[in-house]
Amino acid sequence: MAGSGNAHKVVVIGLGKRGRHHAAAFRGNPRFELAGIATRDAGTLAKAAAELGNPRTSTDPAALCREVKPDVFCFCTPPQVRLDLIRMGIASGAQLIAYEKPIALSMNDAIEIRGLLRTAGVKSVISHQHRYGQHYRKAHEIIESGALGRVDTVYAHSAGWMTHLITHLVDLIRWYNGNAEAEWVMAQAAGRGKLADNHPSPDFIAGIVHFANGVRGTIECGAGAPDVPEVDYWWRKNVVGARGPNGFAEALTGGGWRAVTPHGAQAGEGCMNYDLDMPPYVDQIADWLDDEGRVHPCNGESAHKGFEIVMGMIRSVVSRGQVALPLGPGEPEIEALARVLPNTPVLVSFEENRKQYLSNS
Ligand SMILES: NC(=O)c1ccc[n+]([C@@H]2O[C@H](COP(=O)([O-])OP(=O)(O)OC[C@H]3O[C@@H](n4cnc5c(N)ncnc54)[C@H](O)[C@@H]3O)[C@@H](O)[C@H]2O)c1
Secondary structure, eight states: OGGGTOOEEEEEEOOSHHHHHHHHHHHTOTTEEEEEEEOSOHHHHHHHHHHTTOOEEESOHHHHHHHHOOSEEEEOOOTTOOHHHHHHHHHTTOSEEEEOSSSOSSHHHHHHHHHHHHHHTOEEEEOOGGGGSHHHHHHHHHHHHTTTSSOOEEEEEESSOHHHHHHHHHHHHHHHTTTOOEEEEEEEEEOSGGGGSSSOOOSEEEEEEEETTSOEEEEEEETTSOOOTTOOSGGGOEEEEEEETTEEEEEETTSOEEEEETTEEEEEOOOOOHHHHHHHHHHHHHHHHHOTTSOOTTBHHHHHHHHHHHHHHHHHHHHOSOEESSOOOOSOHHHHHHHHOOSOOOOOSSHHHHHHHHTTO
């Protein structure tokens, strides 16, 4: 498409925080034309249109798609709103659907989404855009260079709760482990406070992942995860890294990167930043549309594998013991979790987490 001089036509549905980020990033890239935007509230729509160069607008996304005939159908809605918009995106005739993490709230929905997309031959890309941060890329570069020796462990933790952050963490540890297949997971969880959140989650979940290449993954999300005192902003108190016999390399979401290798201790800058991370993320969408071989690193099939790790962790909490991957359909995981999690308040690992997790209990 871009090779013929035509920009890819994009519609963006949902104009909250992330919808506006996406619309601005597509608009800022000459390989795309922001052809239309839709959201339910007319006031929000008018305000967004003024900020975005006045593309075509509608409060009816299906009608907008009939007018625009998009190449890219992008939607940025709360985690509960996925399947209907995937169906709408496929019906729109778009070649690619770009949407927000998490891909779903249950394995059943994720499997249905993957099936619909495969049957229709529609590509999908999920917004795990953290990986474009220079600090995440630097840690990856050190890991890939072999400076750590044979990587034995990949690890990630966040103070923020599961449904907000865990699929980002899983995306990053899978990347740091060369996207090796995960064979089984085992996990435990505590605290019911965030089950009622619009990103429903246990207050704390911690688990291990066994990858087929022998590498061990560890993941912790929420109230019991350790503090990252080097980072002030609570939502960015996250660490993702890898360890081997010769050292480690890790990125702090809000605090740069650091590594110890046989070359010594090193550290550098970097902070999660939508303005910097979104442009390369959308540019690689155009790469994939223009060249089948340039598959987007945040493609839906990869996100599905990451999501299996997360849903497998919840199934482990529910059923106890190890859970083998890949996963088939089953009891919706968040509902199953709500059935089994005891009513015991979570134990926090640092003071700020008390405010975030225990203020209303
Ligand atoms: N990738 C990231 O770094 C990142 C960061 C923050 C949030 N997110 C994810 O982005 C998604 C959206 O988050 P947000 O912060 O933009 O939320 P938001 O509340 O700011 O915006 C949500 C939008 O969806 C619309 N919407 C709600 N229900 C709808 C429905 N049934 N049909 C159509 N539109 C509907 C709302 O009107 C609103 O425009 C979530 O899944 C969240 O987890 C990702």
